[in-house]
Amino acid sequence: MDLEVLVALPIIIPLLLGAISLTVLSNHNAQRWIGAVGTALLLFSATALLLQTKEHGIQVLEVGSWPAPFGIVLVSDMLGAIMVMLASTLGFITALYSLKTIRKRFERFGYYPLLHLLLAGVNGAFLTGDIFNLYVWFEVLLVASFALLILGGERAQMEGAIKYVTLNLLSSALFLTAIGLTYGLVGTLNMADIAVKLGSVDDQKMVTVIGSLFLIAFAIKAAAFPLFFWLPASYHTPQVAVSAIFAGLLTKVGVYALYRVFTLIFTADTGFTHEVLLWMAVFTMLTGVLGAAAQFEIRRILSFHSISQIGYMMLGLALFTPLALIGGIFYIVHHSIVKSSLFLTSGLIYRLGGSFELKKLGGLYRKHPGLAILFFIPALSLAGVPPLSGFFAKFILIKAGAEVDSWWAIGIALLVGLLTLYSMIKIWNEAFWKATPEPTPPVPAPTRNVLIYFSIGILAFITVALGIFAQSMYEIAEIAASQLLNPAAYIEAVLGRGSQ
């Protein structure tokens, strides 16, 4: 079937565009056009893949026609397709936002090629069905993110980058170690094949050890407690567009990897692994939100909230019931959209108010009511106020927790929701509500911000739409969750073809 190529397109398009973009590095207009039109193209192909996966089930592409489990396979199940769709949406919005905010100096250093490469790496990680290939895509997106992170070369960026680079490389080394041990145990790298063969391994304790190594490696990437320290040290330092796509996407890649590995491969000893996940989830929620309460710089508040929200997504995986997984997937989608939106808004606050520091800001509601609304919608959505997407995401998770009598986890989740609301109201009061403090920070030269308003507006619209049409999103997440809970279908789709 020729439609199988759809699975590869979300990787090929950004790789190709990045290469083309690199050849016209000095032509700023060409770079911007390739950035905007290219990511729109990517969005288009991701939509096609999502529809195809929804209609016809799990899509598999054997790269180079090498049959699984010997060759590398690209697999698009519902979760993968949703994540690719999310990545492409955020890529498109970020590219639009970048058109007006990324300086020519950074464009000359290769901002757009790096952005394309980042998207290729992220999409590759979401679509691959081979565990070593997953490692390779992780490295692709990491290298791109390293370079994006230090674009600008300021002191804070350097300090943040050293921590970011070190901990992510440590995580990669652990990941590679875990892959090596898995290979030693079962002699295959295909994830479906590993899932089949791990069941018949005698030494089940070793399987749990390897599972724990994967857990630590991916938890570092996802910024879960107690391995999150690189995130608040680095996420507020780069260009705002970069922060937005990092916060929206990169930690989600870690969460996705956890979802994939702990539903497909390591499901034998859920009593241990998912119990650990539950504790990690609860402490991630708590530490993140408490860290945010102490901050007075908008981007740092948002970074800490990223951590706490990762806890909710892990909670969905840890409870490991159909409803909990639906809630977790819903939460991933909701949070990516909302957090990117808030980071982009913080950039606009800086452009219009002259600072990221809450103490120095004020009176923005009076001066820029449009901006206030664009902040208000995603902020309330993050806190979980109905009818926005955050409410339904939290509601599903908490209902799932109640079904399995995990009362204290629910209690913490609700408390964290309340504290999130506190943080958002803090930003609202300080930046928008209170009178402008003296002396006012110097505002950068006024520019036309239509495109910026437009790109943030799309994200705000999506969070409202996800709330109003929550039923449709729920149905898609339900398909994804049922596929995750029945790995047999995934295995059949990948390996069953060899026997035909």
Add this chain to the structure above:
Amino acid sequence: MTTLMAILIGTFYAAAIYMMLRRSVVKLVIGLILLSNAANLLIFTVAGLERGTPPLIPKGQDVIVGAAADPLAQAVILTSIVIGFGVLAFAVVLIHRACEVVQTDDMNEMKGTD
């Protein structure tokens, strides 16, 4: 031989973690180098150590006869060496630039963003 390799790999991991915990950023990068080498050696060892038996199919046969070195593990190691080299090249440039900008190589001085 495998036991010897296991001890060597363990030493590599320990040395890598020790170096990463030092305050100097240069030692940090040395730690990262050791760590990626440790992982590569680990894959090499767990895939089975076979001496002098290349994975070649004899003439007239369809499959390899008897034990042979595992080519997949070597391909994996080769890939991860290349990736590790690229990433470490970046890390070296990064610490060079960071030392210029921050004017120190002491990790304890680099806490402006914490």
